[in-house]
Amino acid sequence: MVLIDGKQTAADIKEELKQEVDSLKNNGRRPPHLAAVLVGNDGGSVTYVNAKVKACQKIGFESTLIRFDDSISELELLEKVEELNKDNSIDGFIVQLPLPKHINDRNITLAIDPLKDVDGFHPENVGRMSLGLPSFISATPNGIMQLLKRYEIETSGKHCVVIGRSAIVGTPMSILLSRNSNPGNATVTITHSKTKNLKEICLSADIIIAAIGRPHFLKADMVKENAVVIDVGTTRVEDTSRKSGFRLMGDVDFDNVSAKCSYISPVPGGVGPMTIASLLMNTLKAYKRRFNIA
């Protein structure tokens, strides 16, 4: 059994990005520039945005953190988005979700210029991905594809079962894995709460992507020998023994499932650490597209 080490893979990607930024700078170019907009003081969001900014600094990207009190109106936030859309010094930006209740997340997402939408949440990017056009793929699906690629896991002709049909993970994974590319070319089955005989379907899978958000849902008796299992679950479970007061639980009953797997990604340390690396990759891509760099 090979443990898919998301932390190490993310570190490798960041190192590669750093080298590319160094080379851009050596050629007299300015570094890529990511801006992050954070509204309010939600603990999780603050930590996550700070980690993104720090990751930028570490690899030589310029970064700008724009913070607003959660009293900001939707209109004011839309004006800031418009300003960032037009700002030529910024290559890509994100607005950290969720937003306060009086602001409609969707309206903000739709206002972001698809060419700067490095979170890949704008429908135009989702559609471009589905149509096989150049696009920004959102952090989690992009991270999973990178793991499959870098661990050289064969997907062509394999039966891949995606558990969960969410717009942010399950559905894009089904598209990415079935399209004519590498990784890709898999026969993909999308399953969800209305699926009958899920166990039987999972037992026929060469690759399982578990993305339902139910801790330890995937048990050993649902997985065939030598399967590849990617765990996307990140449910917070109370844990008073930890400083944070919680721990993350995946969708996979890791202790029992892992013994049967050829490859498995753990939680934490699997898909999770890949998300920031994906964001950085998208930012470099946005930069290159703007400046027409191959």
Added chain:
Amino acid sequence: MVLIDGKQTAADIKEELKQEVDSLKNNGRRPPHLAAVLVGNDGGSVTYVNAKVKACQKIGFESTLIRFDDSISELELLEKVEELNKDNSIDGFIVQLPLPKHINDRNITLAIDPLKDVDGFHPENVGRMSLGLPSFISATPNGIMQLLKRYEIETSGKHCVVIGRSAIVGTPMSILLSRNSNPGNATVTITHSKTKNLKEICLSADIIIAAIGRPHFLKADMVKENAVVIDVGTTRVEDTSRKSGFRLMGDVDFDNVSAKCSYISPVPGGVGPMTIASLLMNTLKAYKRRFNIA
């Protein structure tokens, strides 16, 4: 075995649309207005666009046909698209594809305002569909969903196998059938040229959507008893006995497959006739959205 009659269903939809237009007019409103842009003289395109215009007239829509010689430049065509985007008297419009070789289809599609894109080809509409947001779904997938709905074919919890992963049929069908709606909620397997054991997969299907464009590809020994089979194939095969010089062949070996089916759509007369009805539905939807009519 029930034969899915696309011609009759399309006629039913058109009659419903006509009644709705009559009622709009009785309330003092102007009718919905579809514009169609046709470049050049390709026989198939001319026939198809004329049929669309005629269908508009029949149900009381206003329609405008804009024809250009195939010497028109991409820039001139883009200017016309921009003009139609801004024209408040037009609710939706299409640019008939394919275009002459010196014009990039994609550039034209991308220039159309997504709110007037009644063909549903703009990436923003494709992405909106994938995200479960209001969108224009393109003619073929929309037509298939209408057939499933109107024949009250149960899809929830069923295993649906889609043969073919094209951006215009296979991929959107996999999204539409797997999402939480009715029709929908199916467990969907997307298959394609790299799929192994396709026969075995098809034999496990309650519903098969055949969309590969290979005449009579789906044979009786690939279909289980009482399956539902939707044939999306429309390959033109030379037939000197016909005035047109060709006949349409579906992806399904109809004569042998149909005996095993609970429902089957024939070619011609199945999915094909639904495409214009879908376009008209989208045009009414665009109109209603513009005027905020429920």
